[in-house]
């Protein structure tokens with residue numbers, strides 16, 4: 001059964017970050033109040049006409065460039081006609097024959113290249129809400145929210161690859177600021193199409209499409225469920241029907257929803273209310289300069305610049321805000337292994353625990369920078385640093401204040417260290433004598449005594465150094 | 473009555489906007505033309521009082537201040553019912569103003585009411601209106617033409633000075649011809665369509681009906697030009713020039729004798745002032761089927777929004793979506809509208825919409841032919857309609873006959889050129905319009921030419 005080969009393609013919808021909707025001036029915001037961001041245009045009132053929001057064009061071009069696409073200087077809009085209550089005009093304005101970008105690719109973490117067939121601009125629909133009285137309510141706040149749709153070639157061979165692709169897309173859209181790409185809020189949605197075949201030489205099987213996959217986990221479960229379902233059908237000698245499937249999140253299963261539509265059922269035709277979208281060459285090239293560093297490039301740079309491992313580079317770049325926070329925190333330090341490790345060990349865990357973005361922490365990268373400098377010049381030890389960081393995250397106080405309040409500063413003042421050591425040695429004469437008689441393993445015990453007495457105010461390195469001399 | 477006379481009387485205070493409005497409403501209400509679906513008395517009087525004050529202070533807003541306008545009922549006026557002549561919108565209140573309405577009001581124009589029309593502008597006789605047909609003010613046994621029948625009738629009967637209507641294939645020019653007034657369809661993309669309920673978006677233009685060319689010009693100036701709400705508007709104007717060479721056609725299929733009589737007379741009267749040259753317009757034959765496919769395809773999509781979900785006729789019953797749709801649309805649309813939606817849906821579905829794409833090739837062909845003609849002549853003069861006004865029910869049984877009504881007008885929409893219909897005279901008290909057509913973006917020059925023709929023809933009455 002599982003020796004059948006799956007072929008998977010993905011259609012991804014991402015909500016474009018924009019203050020207003022794509023064809024009107026209504027605000028785009030995540031809101032709980034229904035039907036407040038609406039107007040005659042996005043509600044499909046008679047006589048209302050679309051006018052294109054140029055911010056959306058800009059972001060679509062940037063997304064196209066970030067995904068290595070060719071940008072079409074002339075693209076056009078089309079109507080996709082179908083009846084549904086959440087579709088106010090009875091058609092969706094989208095791009096059909098002439099998308100804004102085509103023929104791109106991205107590289108998965110396993111280095112496999114996934115071809116992107118096209119990227120186009122379109123408007124979102126409203127949202128249907130089924131209440132407890134079995135009434136259906138419609139919220140049009142989402143109607144006309146700008147989307148980009150990114151369509152791949154059927155290049156995936158497993159659910160894992162599809163999930164990795166979603167993660168890469170999410171990362172690129174967030175790095176470039178094209179979209180917040182928050183899957184929980186529906187800002188990023190993936191619809192896989194799946195078919196199975198016996199060998200890589202056999203023709204592609206009949207494909208089905210899965211809708212309602214609202215998380216990476218759902219995408220993985222949904223695809224695997226569907227591969228199994230199709231494989232069973234084929235193994236038992238049945239044919240796979242061309243259907244649109246619906247994923248049930250509770251049962252983690254996939255059910256047929258309806259027969260799959262063909263393009264002619266959508267009666268696509270050119271949108272007469274919008275002229276062709278014509279871009280200027282210099283506009284497109286100027287957009288290239290606005291992309292910033294893309295995640296893959298940044299990982300390579302972090303590995304070189306900070307000598308972090310590949311795994312560590314993935315951790316640091318998981319969010320652009322985290323990578324930014326990291327680089328600002330270690331700025332103007334030696335960025336030695338000690339503080340880089342401290343950052344990697346502590347900060348992601350802290351973000352995870354607080355469930356916030358790096359930007360939302362109570363302390364700034366500059367605040368953290370002063371703590372890291374203290375660590376670097378061994379003015380605080382790592383245990384103390386952990387304590388200081390916790391307190392910074394809780395109260396937002398500066399590291400200096402916390403160090404002062406808790407008296408956590410280590411001293412490297414030679415006289416003071418020597419003083420401390422001689423006091424310790426005087427208190428532990430027995431051990432000192434045994435050591436001097438040849439029990440060298442007692443050196444560590446004596447270091448421990450010194451440390452205990454120092455209560456963190458002296459670095460182990462400097463105790464080590466002076467103790468050796470003073471025991472001679 | 474035209475706007476110049478009205479404004480002159482306002483200025484010398486021998487008439488006030490309020491008293492003119494009083495008399496006009498009295499006239500409308502005592503008449504049985506059925507040219508208005510909704511009278512907008514509240515906003516009309518509000519504006520009339522303001523206008524009256526301005527004239528008293530010697531401070532009118534413009535040459536249109538206090539001038540009475542009627543608005544076709546497929547054009548949105550804020551907080552006023554907009555039915556589009558259909559049951560499905562019979563209780564619909566528009567929440568916003570069309571750009572054309574907004575601009576008229578800014579100039580001080582007073583909106584008297586919303587005029588009757590063929591349902592969703594689909595018709596040529598005003599007989600498809602849910603609110604009953606409009607009667608021709610020149611002879612009440614006859615149709616006023618369509619689809620802007622109410623607009624033309626309101627102007628021709630003095631129930632308004634100027635009317636803002638729409639023209640998709642002749643909808644302002646043919647009723648102007650039937651009612652004996654002026655009907656102007658500008659170049660596509662010169663007047664914002666924002667607020668005009670879409671029938672066939674690639675062909676729809678806002679049009680103007682008036683009693684003289686000067687009024688059309690004045691209204692055109694007020695409403696034309698760029699609009700942030702309509703991306704298809706361009707401010708293209710050809711250089712000013714006087715026309716010298718005028719084209720005419722001698723062979724027109726299916727033309728009625730009386731129309732030919734008027735046409736030939738009016739053409740010959742132009743020979744003193746212009747060089748006349750016979751031209752061929754063979755593309756008229758393909759223009760009708762091209763027009764049919766385009767309008768039916770686009771309207772099937774444009775009318776999809778009327779589903780009873782957001783506004784308009786509400787379903788009395790129906791638990792499932794399919795039942796709600798069929799209840800609302802089955803009851804709300806008249807048979808002509810349904811017929812066109814069905815055919816349009818068919819054309820867009822069959823062969824992946826190839827028919828619709830092909831119709832654009834034919835449009836290009838027609839536009840090229842027109843362009844070629846305008847390298848030879850400055851304007852073309854031809855009848856507006858093949859026939860004089862016809863009687864009620866004379867053509868309702870034959871949609872094909874009815875569609876022939878657009879024969880001489882649709883090509884101008886298909887090639888996006890401006891055209892204006894003037895009254896050429898009367899045969900047995902029935903008006904007969906003559907149409908002047910010019911090249912794209914030549915609207916100002918065409919209107920100049922129309923003024924000249926109007927003057928020549930009125931001298932030779």
Ligand SMILES: [Zn+2]
Nearest residue numbers: 024026039042
């Ligand atoms: Zn809106």
